[in-house]
Amino acid sequence: xxxxxxxxxxxxxxxxxxxxxxxxxxxxxxxxxxxxxxxxxxxxxxxxxxxxxxxxxxxxxxxxxxxxxxxxxxxxxxxxxxxxxxxxxxxxxxxxxxxxxxxxxxxxxx
Amino acid sequence: xxxxxxxxxxxxxxxxxxxxxxxxxxxxxxxxxxxxxxxxxxxxxxxxxxxxxxxxxxxxxxxxxxxxxxxxxxxxxxxxxxxxxxxxxxxxxxxxxxxxxxxxxxxxxxxxxxxxxxxxxxxxxxx
Amino acid sequence: xxxxxxxxxxxxxxxxxxxxxxxxxxxxxxxxxxxxxxxxxxxxxxxxxxxxxxxxxxxxxxxxxxxxxxxxxxxxxxxxxxxxxxxxxxxxxxxxxxxxxxxxxxxxxxxxxxxxxxxxxxxxxxxxxxxxxxxxxxxxxxxxxxxxxxxxxxxxxxxxxxxxxxxxxxxxxxxxxxxxxxxxxxxxxxxxxxxxxxxxxxxxxxxxxxxxxxxxxxxxxxxxxxxxxxxxxxxxxxxxxxxxxxxxxxxxxxxxxxxxxxxxxxxxxxxxxxxxxxxxxxxxxxxxxxxxxxxxxxxxxxxxxxxxxxxxxxxxxxxxxxxxxxxxxxxxxxxxxxxxxxxxxxxxxxxxxxxxxxxxxxxxxxxxxxxxxxxxxxxxxxxxxxxxxxxxxxxxxxxxxxxxxxxxxxxxxxxxxxxxxxxxxxxxxxxxxxxxxxxxxxxxxxxxxxxxxxxxxxxxxxxxxxxxxxxxxxxxxxxxxxxxxxxxxxxxxxxxxxxx
Amino acid sequence: xxxxxxxxxxxxxxxxxxxxxxxxxxxxxxxxxxxxxxxxxxxxxxxxxxxxxxxxxxxxxxxxxxxxxxxxxxxxxxxxxxxxxxxxxxxxxxxxxxxxxxxxxxxxxxxxxxxxxxxxxxxxxxxxxxxxxxxxxxxxxxxxxxxxxxxxxxxxxxxxxxxxxxxxxxxxxxxxxxxxxxxxxxxxxxxxxxxxxxxxxxxxxxxxxxxxxxxxxxxxxxxxxxxxxxxxxxxxxxxx
Numbered sequence: 001x002x003x004x005x006x007x008x009x010x011x012x013x014x015x016x017x018x019x020x021x022x023x024x025x026x027x028x029x030x031x032x033x034x035x036x037x038x039x040x041x042x043x044x045x046x047x048x049x050x051x052x053x054x055x056x057x058x059x060x061x062x063x064x065x066x067x068x069x070x071x072x073x074x075x076x077x078x079x080x081x082x083x084x085x086x087x088x089x090x091x092x093x094x095x096x097x098x099x100x101x102x103x104x105x106x107x108x109x110x
Numbered sequence: 111x112x113x114x115x116x117x118x119x120x121x122x123x124x125x126x127x128x129x130x131x132x133x134x135x136x137x138x139x140x141x142x143x144x145x146x147x148x149x150x151x152x153x154x155x156x157x158x159x160x161x162x163x164x165x166x167x168x169x170x171x172x173x174x175x176x177x178x179x180x181x182x183x184x185x186x187x188x189x190x191x192x193x194x195x196x197x198x199x200x201x202x203x204x205x206x207x208x209x210x211x212x213x214x215x216x217x218x219x220x221x222x223x224x225x226x227x228x229x230x231x232x233x234x235x236x237x
Numbered sequence: 238x239x240x241x242x243x244x245x246x247x248x249x250x251x252x253x254x255x256x257x258x259x260x261x262x263x264x265x266x267x268x269x270x271x272x273x274x275x276x277x278x279x280x281x282x283x284x285x286x287x288x289x290x291x292x293x294x295x296x297x298x299x300x301x302x303x304x305x306x307x308x309x310x311x312x313x314x315x316x317x318x319x320x321x322x323x324x325x326x327x328x329x330x331x332x333x334x335x336x337x338x339x340x341x342x343x344x345x346x347x348x349x350x351x352x353x354x355x356x357x358x359x360x361x362x363x364x365x366x367x368x369x370x371x372x373x374x375x376x377x378x379x380x381x382x383x384x385x386x387x388x389x390x391x392x393x394x395x396x397x398x399x400x401x402x403x404x405x406x407x408x409x410x411x412x413x414x415x416x417x418x419x420x421x422x423x424x425x426x427x428x429x430x431x432x433x434x435x436x437x438x439x440x441x442x443x444x445x446x447x448x449x450x451x452x453x454x455x456x457x458x459x460x461x462x463x464x465x466x467x468x469x470x471x472x473x474x475x476x477x478x479x480x481x482x483x484x485x486x487x488x489x490x491x492x493x494x495x496x497x498x499x500x501x502x503x504x505x506x507x508x509x510x511x512x513x514x515x516x517x518x519x520x521x522x523x524x525x526x527x528x529x530x531x532x533x534x535x536x537x538x539x540x541x542x543x544x545x546x547x548x549x550x551x552x553x554x555x556x557x558x559x560x561x562x563x564x565x566x567x568x569x570x571x572x573x574x575x576x577x578x579x580x581x582x583x584x585x586x587x588x589x590x591x592x593x594x595x596x597x598x599x600x601x602x603x604x605x606x607x608x609x610x611x612x613x614x615x616x617x618x619x620x621x622x623x624x625x626x627x628x629x630x631x632x633x634x635x636x637x638x639x640x641x642x643x644x645x646x647x648x649x650x651x652x653x654x655x656x657x658x659x660x661x662x663x664x665x666x667x668x669x670x671x672x673x674x675x676x677x678x679x680x681x682x683x684x685x686x687x688x689x690x691x692x693x694x695x696x697x698x699x700x701x702x703x704x705x706x707x708x709x710x711x712x713x714x715x716x717x718x719x720x721x722x723x724x725x726x727x728x729x730x731x732x733x734x735x736x737x
Numbered sequence: 738x739x740x741x742x743x744x745x746x747x748x749x750x751x752x753x754x755x756x757x758x759x760x761x762x763x764x765x766x767x768x769x770x771x772x773x774x775x776x777x778x779x780x781x782x783x784x785x786x787x788x789x790x791x792x793x794x795x796x797x798x799x800x801x802x803x804x805x806x807x808x809x810x811x812x813x814x815x816x817x818x819x820x821x822x823x824x825x826x827x828x829x830x831x832x833x834x835x836x837x838x839x840x841x842x843x844x845x846x847x848x849x850x851x852x853x854x855x856x857x858x859x860x861x862x863x864x865x866x867x868x869x870x871x872x873x874x875x876x877x878x879x880x881x882x883x884x885x886x887x888x889x890x891x892x893x894x895x896x897x898x899x900x901x902x903x904x905x906x907x908x909x910x911x912x913x914x915x916x917x918x919x920x921x922x923x924x925x926x927x928x929x930x931x932x933x934x935x936x937x938x939x940x941x942x943x944x945x946x947x948x949x950x951x952x953x954x955x956x957x958x959x960x961x962x963x964x965x966x967x968x969x970x971x972x973x974x975x976x977x
Contacts, residue, residue: 014268014417015670058439063486066446082488082722092712094487095670107422108432109518109554109668109704110487116766123762123952127755130829130916137830147906166902166926212905213827215842257870302975304768305958311761312953315880316811317865317872318804332874341875354879354945363877386959389776391803393793393811394950395959397774527771527976563773563966571970580967620776623964628778656778 005031017098017105024052024102032100036091044088044100046074051101061098061106147207152197158188172218191222200227243674245716246328246681250689252653254321255330262331265674267380267666270415277424278529281413288412289367293350295411296404300351305400310347312394313337319388319396324659325381328678333378336388336398342374343405372414379405380416381675383664384522384556385616390656399665403525410524418669419523426533430515431482437469437512443485444469444510451495455737463737465502467494471509473545476501478510478585479517479537479561480552481704489725490707493553496728499735500589503598508550514540517557518704523666531568534560538569547575549582553726555615555703556664558584562622586702587624589731590634593641600734605643608698610730611690612639612648613683613710614658615703629655635702635727642730647694653686661701663709676709677716684717691719699723700730740923743933747915750937757944758952765956771973775962786963794954810865813858820844821855821894828912852895859888879946886939893932903929 002011005027011019016035018024029048033040040048050070054062062070064082072080089096094106111119125132157164158171175189187193198204201224209216218224225233272282285291300307319336320326326334333339341363348355348364355364365371384399409415425434435443444467455463468474478501484494501508514536521530541549549572551561561582566572572581580587592598612635624630632655640646653659662679690696699714701707701724710724780786792798797815800808824844827833833841844851863884866876897903903926914921923930943949955961 058436058442060433060435060439060486063443063446063491064488065450065491066443069446069450106433106486107418107425108434108486109481109483109490109708110433111766113767116763119766120759120763124755124759127758133830134913134917162904165904165906208906210832212909213833213838213841214905215838215845254871257874259874301768302771304765304770304956305774307768308765308953308956308958312947312950312957314947314950315872315875315877316800316804316807317869317875318800318807320869320871320875322803326871332871335871335875337875338871341877352945361878363879386776389959391799393797393800393803394954395776395793395799395957397776397959400774527973531976563775563971566966566970567772567973582967621774623777623779623781626781628781628964631777 003031013105015099015105018102021102021104028102029100032102036089036096036099038089038096038100040100041088043075043079047071047085047088047093047097048101051097051103055101055103061094061101061103064093067093147211149207150200150203152199154197157197158193169216191218191224195224200225200230202226202228243677243716245677246684248684248688248717250685250692252327252682252685255327257332258330259332262325262329262334262381262675262678263377265672266377267416267418267669268671270417270420274417274420274424275410275413275415277427278410278415278420280410280415284413288372291412292367292372292408293346295408296347296350299404299407300347303400303404305397306404309340309394309396309401310344313340313344313396315341316393318393319391319398322387322391323398324385324387324662324679324682325383325675328662328681329675333374334381336392336396339378339382339398340396340401342371342378343401346371372409375405375409376414379409380666380672381679383616383660383662383667383679385660385664386620387616387657387659390620402665403522405525406523407525410526415524416666416669419520419666422520423524423529423533426516426520426536430513430536431485432516432518432520433482433486435482435485435515437515440482440485440510440512440515441469443491447491447495447498451498460737465495465498465737467498467510468508469510470512470544471507472543474507474509475546476506476508476548476550477514477541477544477546478508478550478552479514479540479557479582480510481518481554481557482516483704483708484552485515487704487708489711489722489729490553490704492732493726493728496726496730496732496735497552497585499732499737500585500592500598500728503735503737504588504592505597509544509546511540511544513543517551517554517561519557519560520666522556522560530560530564534565534568537561537565538572541572542574545574548579549575550585550588551582552585553702553704553707553728555617555705557704558702559617559621584618584622584624584634586635586638586727587630589728590625590638593638599736600641600731601736602642602644602734604734605698605730606645608643608730609645609647609694609696610639610643610698610700611646611687611696612636612654612727613661613699613701613706614654614656615701615706616658616660616664618702619656619658632656638727639700639730642734647690647696649686649690653682659683659686661703661706661709662713663705668705668709673712677713680709680713680717684713684719687719688717697723698725698730700725700727702727739925739930740920743923743930744915744920746937747933750940754940754943758949761944761949762952765953769974770958770962770971771975773962773966773971774958775964776959777964779962779964781964783963786961790955790957790961793960799960806865810858810862813854814862817855817858820851821891828909829916831909831913849895849899852891852899855891856888856895859884859891863888883946883948886935886942890932890935890939893928893935897926897928897932901926901928 002009010023013019030040051061068080085093171189175186178184178186276282315337323334323336345365346367348362354362379402382398382402386397386399389395389397422432425432448467451465483490519530519533521533551558575581618631622631624634648654659682662676667676707724711721715721780789797808797811824840826837866872903924907924910921911923
């Protein structure tokens with residue numbers, strides 16, 4: 001599977017996750033967000049960027065709790081919770097945010 | 111299960127499945143005609159119906175006679191148990207042999223007296 | 238990708254047997270495994286040319302290797318006792334999702350190629366050629382079995398559909414047909430060590446975070462002298478704890494990990510996790526592959542020897558405990574180096590229960606006063622394992638722990654718990670997004686049972702001891718109108734109630 | 738001619754029946770159990786497992802727990818089969834054992850009802866199979882065939898007992914001849930010939946049909962394995 005963006009073709013898996021992580025760009029992220037019906041706000045970008053940084057180091061997305069803590073640090077305690085995360089990424093931050101950030105889909109019992 | 115155990119299990123099943131043969135072998139009737147029964151038949155050889163019919167249906171005849179007698183008060187002399195006795199004199203040598211052989215217990219003798227050969231003998235001696 | 242709306246069954250609190258709708262479950266299908274995955278696992282990379290021949294040959298091999306398969310293909314009388322037992326039938330109404338309907342898919346092929354009656358009489362004897370169409374049905378329906386064994390309980394001969402679907406999955410693999418979800422995960426275990434593909438460094442990061450969190454939480458309460466550790470790769474520790482890798486990553490799984498750590502801390506026993514054996518789960522069972530299962534399990538035996546531990550304890554994971562309890566000793570044993578005074582392996586619930594009984598840990602029930610708790614018996618724990626010495630300990634021990642941790646506990650209706658429990662709907666390789674519709678429908682019976690106690694007793698916390706169940710229910714609950722954070726682990730309750 | 742033909746057919750059917758079942762038993766016995774798969778809660782010792790299997794085989798314990806309607810039909814059918822087979826023992830041994838005589842007396846006293854006892858459960862199971870949509874869906878021809886076969890055997894048996902009687906002495910002599918390898922003439926009653934033919938079909942069909950469940954039930958690993966995986970190491974014979 002693949003999609004076209006600005007004349008370039010991007011390979012994805014069946015669920016629409018990027019196959020080659022280096023293909024990722026902000027434009028691609030915006031496009032993927034569109035497929036998920038998510039409108040990217042600065043808060044969304046914070047999460048995406050954090051996910052990518054974490055992934056660079058650990059080769060996996062951070063667990064939700066780490067993500068929540070990061071948000072608490074960035075946006076303050078009232079937004080550092082699960083509910084706010086789901087507000088941003090209604091289908092679940094682990095999967096939806098990872099997709100937009102160009103990370104592979106988490107597997108296993110999650 | 112190892113092969114030895116498996117063989118034992120097969121053997122057990124074989125014994126169960128072949129039990130009719132096994133039982134007869136144990137009783138020592140294998141290969142012989144010990145199954146034949148010998149009846150003491152009356153000399154005259156003439157019954158109320160032919161032999162084949164009587165073998166299969168004598169119980170119906172007797173039952174019919176019973177119903178007719180008890181319910182309707184009609185006695186059919188030919189078909190009465192008493193009439194049987196005129197030729198078939200001994201219960202043990204005639205009736206019981208077959209009944210025992212195939213495992214049926216007729217209700218006739220619960221009320222009617224049908225003497226055995228031994229009883230007849232005693233009666234004769236007593237007279 | 239616009240998502241089509243999936244119709245979620247209405248909750249009435251009653252589980253009704255539907256009228257059949259043939260083909261109703263063919264709404265979604267697993268993604269197929271990629272060529273490179275199959276090759277790496279040692280299977281043909283795509284459907285082989287002479288697949289029919291190969292499949293029959295594989296089937297012959299399995300018939301000689303598994304008594305269960307050989308026997309269960311022969312003895313079914315189609316009495317129908319199992320037909321209303323499978324959650325996937327109750328949810329989808331597809332008669333090929335009844336246990337016997339599913340088995341018949343394989344039995345038809347068995348009759349056709351392995352029985353005199355089938356060879357001679359064909360369809361009249363219930364035999365069928367292995368056609369491409371049949372293979373499609375195999376792929377669909379054998380991947381809609383969660384190996385929960387509810388059918389085996391109902392069967393007068395104990396026929397276990399799990400055994401049959403495992404065989405079918407192995408046969409399909411042998412001709413180059415696998416599911417992406419399961420195969421990808423098995424490869425991750427082979428290559429990295431766990432289902433999530435978490436490198437040791439990432440696990441360490443998660444664990445460090447958890448330790449800090451616990452510390453902060455106690456500091457917030459003004460307690461500063463408590464320092465619960467989560468050790469990893471400590472050679473010579475008394476206990477090796479093996480948990481599903483989701484416990485390092487997902488919510489609410491991670492809350493139970495905190496619970497385990499606190500129990501060990503309070504019990505004062507040295508323990509460790511292993512970055513090599515960082516997965517209790519074993520998806521080898523889901524593909525039916527004995528070799529795959531053995532290779533995954535071998536990491537456990539290796540870690541036991543490398544870390545020179547004395548005891549082996551398993552975290553909250555359903556099929557993992559089945560494999561640990563029943564298969565590890567065969568697959569990667571004998572565990573001669575472990576202390577024979579303790580069960581090998583031991584479930585974390587057995588360990589905690591033991592500590593509670595001995596008074597080694599104390600619990601403050603009031604810490605969970607906000608909850609009215611019910612317990613979901615995870616299918617593999619309930620019908621394939623035991624805890625403690627008595628048969629049925631797997632039902633009693635978790636409940637005993639829960640009752641020691643909270644004041645309000647209610648059981649769901651009897652016919653849906655203990656040995657009669659329903660699968661969550663996500664077991665045995667179903668826990669993947671493309672199967673969402675089947676997962677929703679498969680969860681229906683459990684949701685109905687839950688609905689009953691939510692309405693009658695105000696149940697607001699649903700605890701269980703399985704990583705798959707936790708992931709499945711956190712996803713499914715909101716769709717049925719229950720809050721996601723209603724789902725938790727038994728040791729999540731322990732974590733909240735334990736007095737350090 | 739008839740006698741020779743039937744004597745050969747009878748031995749043929751018996752050989753298929755016995756060898757067929759023994760082959761299955763052998764196969765079930767030697768096929769390995771690579772892993773422990775007992776369905777728990779399960780007994781933790783051998784005595785418990787034996788009891789579990791006996792309860793399943795005699796009282797259909799598992800079926801009772803899972804479906805009362807099928808249990809009722811199944812129990813009635815199997816009990817009727819048991820009674821009928823037991824009452825036929827009188828044709829296979831001479832003299833007839835006292836216990837069988839007692840049973841025989843009892844059966845004689847209930848008369849024609851014995852027929853209902855045998856035929857009713859078959860009819861019930863047949864109707865259930867057709868009636869319940871999900872069971873109808875999974876049923877195959879063989880399922881109906883076996884019910885019809887048993888029904889016909891029962892019907893011909895009842896006909897012989899109450900309407901068209903064969904010469905029982907000849908029947909027993911014939912059967913005793915068969916099992917002592919000294920063949921006797923075949924009785925010529927047409928109903929007996931039908932009855933006997935159907936039974937030979939049943940015997941020869943038995944090992945290849947679902948009737949093999951009667952043997953298989955003793956080999957089911959989910960039921961007959963002891964729940965002691967942790968205490969005793971189970972070794973996979975093909976992976977030592």
